[in-house]
Amino acid sequence: MNCSSYIKAFLAVFAFSFVGFTTAQAQDLIARQAPIDKKLKNIDSLTLQRQIDVVREEYPALSLYPNWNNTSVHAYGKAEVPESFEIDLTGFVMPTDSRRITSKFGYRWRRMHNGLDIKVNVGDTIKAAFDGRVRMVKYERRGYGRYVVIRHYNGLETVYGHMSKQLVEEDQYVKAGEVIGLGGNTGRSTGSHLHFETRFLGIAINPALMFDFPNQDIVVDKYTFKRRGGRTAATNSATASYYRVRKGDTLSGIAASKRVSVNNICKLNGIKKTSILRPGQQLRLY
CATH class of the missing domain: 3.10.350.10 (LysM domain)
Structure with missing residues (x-):
């Protein structure tokens, strides 16, 4: 393979990675066009890995999620959900200093409540729970109100609803603990509070299985998601309690x-x- 052909092959891998190709697929593509020279193979592998790392940094959890868009909170109906996946919760920051939960995860008023409601006052600071990239900054009059969705490098997506003001923009990178908005009472809400969701590939997981708001800590360092009953359930029941x-x-x-x-x-x-x-x-x- 001459230099020109190699560059074209590498650019093809780079382009495909941006439209949803998995790391394995990119590696397969470069392998089919790899030069015979062993030394050059090593150089190719290192260069490819660096580029893969760049793409991963730009699009958190790219190997898990089929797309990146700013249009829908629940955009993963056709995603392939692994049987088991370990979610690293270290490096967290509690999204609010409030310790009071006003509504739990589960069925409420004949409909599913997919998060926790935590009492906050209008203007209280709301922080990103982990490092990641802001996927959505939107407003829903009959739903989340002013809300933010962040995809994190550990595979989770977190949703922060009913805020009075959003202080980040879509596609912005944030660090754990960075202020992303202010508490409020917007959207379908009966009082100022933070609606907080934790989702994996669109599947809602009870945040109380990971976040201990009364003690301002995480429940466990690593949470293991296990697929059960199709795409609709995580490994732990919403009624279970952990310490x-x-x-x-x-x-x-x-x-x-x-x-x-x-x-x-x-x-x-x-x-x-x-x-x-x-x-x-x-x-x-x-």
């Missing part, structure tokens, strides 16, 4: 504070009363 072990915690102390029995915690988690608890360990309570 993230902190330094100095004991089974009896956790059981007493959460009003559950030690025996029940042991049964649900496959542990013994004498088991040593590790900080960061996730325990199912019921």
Whole structure:
């Protein structure tokens, strides 16, 4: 392969990566046109990997999501959902300092409530939960009101609804903890609050399985999503409750504070009363 042919092949890979080609497909394409010279092969691989890294940085979780658009919150009806996927929650920042949940995830008034409502006042700062890129900044009079959708590098998308003001723009890169808007009461809302959703490939996951607003912490460092019953369910039930072990915690102390029995915690988690608890360990309570 001459230099001109190599450049054309590389540009083809680059172009395809922007329209939704997966990393594996890009690598297959370059492999079919790879030069015989071993040294040049290594150079090609390094160059390709650098370009793949650039694309990944520009489009978070590109290998998971089939597209990037600024038109629809739920745009992944035809996405291929993996059987299991580990979501890294480290590096988080709580989206609000408020600890009060006013409405939980689940059915409410005969319709599904796909997030948590957290009490905030008009003008309170709302922050990005993780590093990522803003996919949507929109207004829905009969829905989210003024809202922001961010796609994160860990595979999650987070939705922040009913804000009084949005302080970011579509396609903008944000860091965890960066202020993205102000609390409000816009859209379909009966009082000032933050509607907060966590989604994986469009599938709503109960934020309480990952975010502990009363304690201003995450529930576990790594959350494992497991596909169950098609595309409509995540691994954990919305009615389940979890606790993230902190330094100095004991089974009896956790059981007493959460009003559950030690025996029940042991049964649900496959542990013994004498088991040593590790900080960061996730325990199912019921």
